[in-house]
Amino acid sequence: MTVTEETETPAVGSSTRRRVLVLNASREPLCVVSLRRAVSLVLTDKAVVLETDGSLLHSEWLSVPAPQVLALTRYVHVPYRGAVPPTRRTVLQRDEHRCAYCSGPADTVDHVLPRSRGGAHEWTNVVAACARCNHRKADHLLSEIGWQLRTTPRPPRRAVVLSALTRPHPTWKAYLAA
Ligand SMILES: [Zn+2]
Incomplete structure (x- = not known):
């Protein structure tokens, strides 16, 4: 199935527009995917839409709201701590x-x-x-x-890594802060 995006809606930061934040079923931030991948997750009932940008995506058969934040319908366990290198x-x-x-x-x-x-x-x-x-x-x-650290350094939470590696869309903020 081919999904095309409506073109007339100028969105905040067009470079961040086609990326979608995916939360685990637990609502913890998990990853960032392309719009195409996000729509496929929704159409196969693997994820539900939590936030949209108000525009619609049209295919031959249906229109779906363009997602910006999704939550997976089933929890996935992803080993992660330490997986992202410190840069x-x-x-x-x-x-x-x-x-x-x-x-x-x-x-x-x-x-x-x-x-x-x-x-x-x-x-x-x-x-x-x-x-x-x-x-x-x-x-x-x-x-x-005779110096001291203010805090003990630890591997960061996933949300912190996602914030560093992607340019979070304004609608993601509440979910990344959770
Ligand atoms: Zn200093």
């Missing part, structure tokens, strides 16, 4: 762009146990840091300079 973007998102040391605006990533001293590049050893703190800390251990 500058995902780490800054997890730490809300706040420096782990001084709470100021952060735009760099610091290895708590420096790589030069055997520190691994993993979620529990990376934090957002401002350039100043990162530079001052250099290759020191926290104990050597």
Whole structure:
């Protein structure tokens, strides 16, 4: 079945328009899919529509509201923690762009146990840091300079990763915050 999208409705951020947020049956954010995939999930009763953008998609046989947020009808178990690697973007998102040391605006990533001293590049050893703190800390251990972390670094929730890797549509916000 071919589904075509109505063309006359200019939507918020056309680049984000054709992506649909999929929640698990538990309502936890799961992934982001193409509009085509989303419609197929709905038409096969694998998902229900929670939010639409108000426009309609037309096929030869029927019209369906263009979904923006779906929930799966059956829970799927997806092992995930740690599956997404820490990158500058995902780490800054997890730490809300706040420096782990001084709470100021952060735009760099610091290895708590420096790589030069055997520190691994993993979620529990990376934090957002401002350039100043990162530079001052250099290759020191926290104990050597009397610094402390504000929080213990952990793998992020899926919603945090989705926010970092996609440009969330405004209608997704409530679901990603849950
Ligand atoms: Zn700082």
